Amino acid sequence: MLNAVKELNGYHKHDPEQRNGHANGKSNGKTHTHANGATTHHEAVADDKKAIEAAVRTILAHVGEDPDREGLVGTPDRIARMYGEILAGYTTDPVKLVNNALFDVEYDDPVIVKEIEYFSMCEHHMLPFFGRAHIAYIPSDKVIGLSKIPRIVEMFARRLQVQERMTRQIAEMIDEVLKPQGVAVVVEGSHMCSMMRGVKKEHPRMMTSYMIGKYREDKDLRREFMDQLRK
Numbered sequence: 646m647l648n649a650v651k652e653l654n655g656y657h658k659h660d661p662e663q664r665n666g667h668a669n670g671k672s673n674g675k676t677h678t679h680a681n682g683a684t685t686h687h688e689a690v691a692d693d694k695k696a697i698e699a700a701v702r703t704i705l706a707h708v709g710e711d712p713d714r715e716g717l718v719g720t721p722d723r724i725a726r727m728y729g730e731i732l733a734g735y736t737t738d739p740v741k742l743v744n745n746a747l748f749d750v751e752y753d754d755p756v757i758v759k760e761i762e763y764f765s766m767c768e769h770h771m772l773p774f775f776g777r778a779h780i781a782y783i784p785s786d787k788v789i790g791l792s793k794i795p796r797i798v799e800m801f802a803r804r805l806q807v808q809e810r811m812t813r814q815i816a817e818m819i820d821e822v823l824k825p826q827g828v829a830v831v832v833e834g835s836h837m838c839s840m841m842r843g844v845k846k847e848h849p850r851m852m853t854s855y856m857i858g859k860y861r862e863d864k865d866l867r868r869e870f871m872d873q874l875r876k
């Protein structure tokens with residue numbers, strides 16, 4: 646397949662950006678720490694699940710709850726399984742994701758996909774943030790199947806994120822896959838960590854954008870895209 650697609654391995658869970666993120670934080674960036682290094686993938690997943698369950702039990706006990714009361718016995722298991730789903734972006738294979746969905750087309754007007762709903766988790770508080778992503782690109786010679794753009798958004802949303810980085814990652818992946826003349830990504834997000842805390846009842850949405858190529862250089866193109874978003 647394309648070289649561009651091979652490069653996408655960089656977007657897998659061990660991509661340098663994410664690793665740096667971990668290095669700056671408190672984690673060592675390793676997902677599995679098995680002494681003998683010989684565990685199977687299934688064992689590693691089961692170990693991770695058990696560790697998450699134990700951690701949730703610890704939290705329950707230390708916020709003043711009884712982890713053994715009826716309503717809570719199943720909670721560590723439910724949360725561990727839920728993380729498998731809402732943080733599935735770490736294990737999504739980006740090569741498989743775009744494979745067979747690139748088409749040669751002679752078309753060089755903007756392709757706009759808007760109102761892509763996403764749900765992510767803020768890495769500072771592990772609370773949801775969610776909203777819509779809007780994407781435009783100007784093809785050079787390739788376009789991508791329509792259903793793949795929301796899948797790309799989802800791959801980056803289903804991780805611990807900050808909205809700014811997610812916005813940039815979506816734009817950069819589209820840029821690498823399609824080598825288009827320009828990419829524009831605008832993301833709106835409502836953050837539960839600010840909505841649930843404090844007393845203010847106004848909840849501003851956060852807007853982030855990332856522009857590449859012609860969208861960075863040409864303010865008329867940018868304006869055209871922004872006008873589209875208001876319709």
Ligand SMILES: [Zn+2]
Pocket residue numbers: 767768769770771772836838839
């Ligand atoms: Zn937060």
